[in-house]
Structure formats: C-alpha cells, structure tokens
Amino acid sequence: MRVLICGGGVIGASIACFMSARGVETTVIERTGVANAASGKSGGFLALDWCDGSPVEALARRSFALHAELADKIDDDWGYRRLDTLDVVASARRDVGIYRRLDSPGWLDGDTAVRARLGTTESTAQVDPAAFTKGMMRAAIANGAQLVMGNVTGLAFAGPGTAVRGVVVDDEEVEGDAVVVAMGPWSVLACRWLPLPAVYGLKGHSLVFRYVPPVRPHALFVELESETGAVASPEVIPRPDGTTYVCGLSSEAPLPVDPGQVAPDDGGCEKLHAMTARFAPELGGSEVLAAQACYRPVAQDGLPLIGPISGVDGAFVATGHGVWGMLNGPATGEAVTELIVDGAARTVNLAPFDPSRLAPLEATAVRAEA
Numbered sequence: 001m002r003v004l005i006c007g008g009g010v011i012g013a014s015i016a017c018f019m020s021a022r023g024v025e026t027t028v029i030e031r032t033g034v035a036n037a038a039s040g041k042s043g044g045f046l047a048l049d050w051c052d053g054s055p056v057e058a059l060a061r062r063s064f065a066l067h068a069e070l071a072d073k074i075d076d077d078w079g080y081r082r083l084d085t086l087d088v089v090a091s092a093r094r095d096v097g098i099y100r101r102l103d104s105p106g107w108l109d110g111d112t113a114v115r116a117r118l119g120t121t122e123s124t125a126q127v128d129p130a131a132f133t134k135g136m137m138r139a140a141i142a143n144g145a146q147l148v149m150g151n152v153t154g155l156a157f158a159g160p161g162t163a164v165r166g167v168v169v170d171d172e173e174v175e176g177d178a179v180v181v182a183m184g185p186w187s188v189l190a191c192r193w194l195p196l197p198a199v200y201g202l203k204g205h206s207l208v209f210r211y212v213p214p215v216r217p218h219a220l221f222v223e224l225e226s227e228t229g230a231v232a233s234p235e236v237i238p239r240p241d242g243t244t245y246v247c248g249l250s251s252e253a254p255l256p257v258d259p260g261q262v263a264p265d266d267g268g269c270e271k272l273h274a275m276t277a278r279f280a281p282e283l284g285g286s287e288v289l290a291a292q293a294c295y296r297p298v299a300q301d302g303l304p305l306i307g308p309i310s311g312v313d314g315a316f317v318a319t320g321h322g323v324w325g326m327l328n329g330p331a332t333g334e335a336v337t338e339l340i341v342d343g344a345a346r347t348v349n350l351a352p353f354d355p356s357r358l359a360p361l362e363a364t365a366v367r368a369e370a
C-alpha cells in the first residue's frame, strides 16, 4: 500500500513517522517547506490535562505520553523538556498585589503578580515546534518515507467520485492507494475535490527573543490589562536553546492561498513587542530573532477533523487541531496510521472527530486559483 500525505506540518510529519514505522510506503507532499507554517512558528507548549472534560481529552492525554516516549526513543533533539507553568496578571490600572500568592519568577515587572500555578513538570512540557516537526519527518525518512516538494492542485479518481487513485502535484499525477489531507488551514482547498467540511485559519503573531530567564524557566500565561481596560493574553515560553518565545494578538486577516505569502499584520509584531516590554522589561529589551505570524487550522465546531471522507474510498483528513496541534500531532499520527493500516483506530476513539458530523463546504465557495 502507498499512502500520500498532503502537507508537511506537524500533523503530516507525525502521520508519516507512524505510518512508515509500520513499513507502509509513505510520501509527504509539501508546498513550501516542512514546518514552514504554524508547525514551525507555534509555542510548542504541551499539557497533559488542559483538554480534560472535552471530546479532545483522550487524544491529548495519549499525545502527551507519546511526546515523552518519542523524545526518549528517537535519537534527535527537539528541545523536549518538562516545565512549570504560571498564571500571571499585570494591569496598568489595577493594583494586582492582591493576587501575589506565589513567588514571581524574578524576571517580571514589579507590578506583575503570579496568580496561580497552572501546571507542574508532571503536567506541562514543551518542544521546539520546528525542530519537532522536522525530527518527525527525519524519522519517517529514516524509515523509508519520501518527501516531495510540490503544490497539491487536485486529486485523481479511479472513477467518477468512487475512489482516489492519487493526487495531482504541479499538474503531474502521483499514484497512491490512500490520500490524507493534512494541509492545516489550507485543507479548505481540498473542499474543491472532496466532500469536506470548511476549515478556517485563525491568525496569531509571535516573537522569538535571544533571552534566557535568570532563574528556572517557567511557561507563563499572562493576563495583561491596559489603561483602558482592554485585556490581552500573551504566552511566554523560554526554550532550552537560549531563546524565549512570546505569542499573542490574534487577527481576522484572511488566509492567503499560498502558504508562502503569510506575513504579520502591519504593526502586529510591534504591538506584541510593546506588550512584552510592559510585563517583562528585560525580555522586551533583548534582541528579536524572529517576528512572525501563522494560522491555526480550525473547523466550524472547534474540534479536529480526523477520519475517512465519506463516499470517497481511500480519502482521509487530519486537520483542525486549533491551538493544540503541536500537542496532538503524535496521537493523531498514531491513530490515522491504525485507521488506514488496520481499518480502525485502537489507541484513541476518533468518533468525535468524524468529518461527516459537519456538512461539506460547497466546492464553489473556495477560490480556485492557487
């Protein structure tokens, strides 16, 4: 069997890693570069139990465990480590001293208070997202998988609407027995070829600073209130490679058809930089190594779309992971492999993520030009 995976983000690379480990002939087709989109620009923050009580609970818990296993088993380095996580509050118009219940990490502004511990080294962890995604792809290639650079522009069918026979890459057909659409928010392009629900892109900005916190690193989830009462929620994640990542500032900007055209909104990164300097002046004053933006893939009901596409044999989708794609990549890779190779997922129940729960998007609703 030959499996074609469209998209070389964390979801495509994770599926390729698990698929190729089962000895399946696997090809990933990627338009711009492995981890060039959200999977290379995200926080890489992982949590064991933050999805508890939601339909994503089992997927997240399995994936948190798999992250530890993969870091242990695969001879590569993507900066996996456990860390504590704090809930921090800073306000330009309120005295936050009332919240000062826990010790501050020591590198925050004096008017910043630590309100609660959100996670410990038992329940929260991190990876460098680009290094992890590329590491998954390298592991897949070591197992015999192929990476093809190209633009997926269509699917090839055995007969009218019956079964997939492959994908069209830059006008040439690549043959396969199964096709997985894992193009993040660009999976919406496949609504032109398959009865697939809509996938949206939710934009976020981020900065990478050359900065090492002077004390043990903590991930910080910050509530930052301005003089006017507007509240922002930047997230801060120090990394073992001597950098510190800050993200926040969502935007309504539409998804460009070409992933290579994603860029920050005018002033978006500058605003995030100014916010950072308010609650962590030393961090905000350090050198900026990257100022970037990316899009989270989101389905209409906020849950991932993982499973077969009804009515089209051999067609599958794995996307819509929203804010938890880095966390849920490994368990998605494992479950999709079981689904395609064994006929059903064993490790995680994929029923809540069945794409047929949502109506397909009309093919004509998607812009045709790429």
Ligand SMILES: Cc1cc2nc3c(=O)[nH]c(=O)nc-3n(C[C@H](O)[C@H](O)[C@H](O)COP(=O)(O)OP(=O)(O)OC[C@H]3O[C@@H](n4cnc5c(N)ncnc54)[C@H](O)[C@@H]3O)c2cc1C
Binding pocket: 006, 007, 008, 009, 010, 011, 012, 029, 030, 031, 032, 033, 034, 035, 036, 037, 038, 039, 040, 041, 042, 043, 044, 045, 046, 150, 151, 152, 153, 182, 183, 184, 185, 186, 189, 202, 203, 204, 205, 206, 247, 248, 259, 294, 295, 296, 297, 318, 319, 320, 321, 322, 323, 324, 325, 326, 327, 328
């Ligand atoms: C600011 C920000 C911070 C985040 N922080 C975290 C976090 O801390 N923890 C966490 O778990 N998640 C986080 N996320 C979410 C996570 O990054 C995403 O859910 C995840 O990266 C999605 O992965 P993906 O593989 O589905 O999509 P993507 O990473 O978007 O990959 C899709 C790939 O498909 C390719 N592609 C597109 N069109 C085509 C085509 N026609 N042909 C071939 N290839 C194509 C693209 O080039 C791209 O490489 C964050 C997201 C953002 C935006």
